[in-house]
Amino acid sequence: MKTIQIVLTAALFLAGGVTTAVAANKTKEPDPTAQKAWSADIFAGEGNFQSYCMGCHGVEGKGDGVLAESLDIKPRNLSDATFTSSKSDAHLFKVIKEGGVSVGLSENMTPFNEILSDQEIRKLVAYLRSGICRCQAKGQ
Ligand code: HEC
Numbered sequence: 001m002k003t004i005q006i007v008l009t010a011a012l013f014l015a016g017g018v019t020t021a022v023a024a025n026k027t028k029e030p031d032p033t034a035q036k037a038w039s040a041d042i043f044a045g046e047g048n049f050q051s052y053c054m055g056c057h058g059v060e061g062k063g064d065g066v067l068a069e070s071l072d073i074k075p076r077n078l079s080d081a082t083f084t085s086s087k088s089d090a091h092l093f094k095v096i097k098e099g100g101v102s103v104g105l106s107e108n109m110t111p112f113n114e115i116l117s118d119q120e121i122r123k124l125v126a127y128l129r130s131g132i133c134r135c136q137a138k139g140q
Pocket residue numbers: 048049052053054055056057067071073074075076078087091092095096100104105106108109110112124
């Protein structure tokens with residue numbers, strides 16, 4: 001009886017050790033090429049979109065945010081794949097970083113260079129592609 005208990009305890013102890021090792025492995029830096037890292041990026045972009053852009057652009061980027069009503073020039077429908085696929089990633093990056101005026105658009109599209117890092121802006125562009133228009137830039 002005792003022997004069985006000891007063997008069982010040892011087995012549980014070993015199993016516990018293995019579980020801990022797997023858990024420890026999970027907290028390592030994610031491989032940037034892994035699917036998991038990609039979805040984490042999308043999530044980061046989505047969080048910032050809902051924090052900084054939703055007010056004017058709306059939850060789904062349709063240009064129907066609560067602030068849009070008070071704007072003389074309304075935000076375009078970014079969820080329209082035909083519209084957004086006609087814009088390059090570099091253009092989207094520039095508009096977000098340097099503001100609408102930098103590309104001849106409304107000053108109401110304010111620059112975000114002092115609020116967001118280049119990396120965060122890149123993640124926003126990735127989110128516009130994957131979560132808002134579900135489109136890629138044409139001809140690139
Ligand atoms: C205060 C309102 C406001 C906020 C906040 C805002 N935008 Fe805009 N945005 C606009 C308006 C207005 C336009 C349309 C400008 C025009 O057509 O002249 C625009 C245009 C754009 C465009 C289209 C550029 C093009 O080529 O037509 C993109 C992309 C964009 N915004 C992304 C963002 C992102 C990403 C954020 C958040 C980081 C953001 N905007 C925050 C008002 C806003």
